[in-house]
Amino acid sequence: MHLFETEEGDKWVCVSCGQEQAELIEEKKWEFIFDKDNPMLRCSICGQGDYEIED
Numbered sequence: 001m002h003l004f005e006t007e008e009g010d011k012w013v014c015v016s017c018g019q020e021q022a023e024l025i026e027e028k029k030w031e032f033i034f035d036k037d038n039p040m041l042r043c044s045i046c047g048q049g050d051y052e053i054e055d
Helices: 017-018 023-027
Strands: 002-006 009-013 031-035
Touching: 017 023
Parallel strands: none
Antiparallel strands: 002 009, 002 031
8 A cells, every 4th residue: 555645635545546546646746655565454546455354
């Protein structure tokens, strides 16, 4: 999961959405802060995590 600083506050973005929305992220000048590998985090774009937790 990537954390970006945006004009609306910090947003987590999954790897897939980060690639698909790269143009939008650059256009809106979202500033990359850091990556975090945590299955509990949810993407602010699609609402999913980077991967599913196995029970």
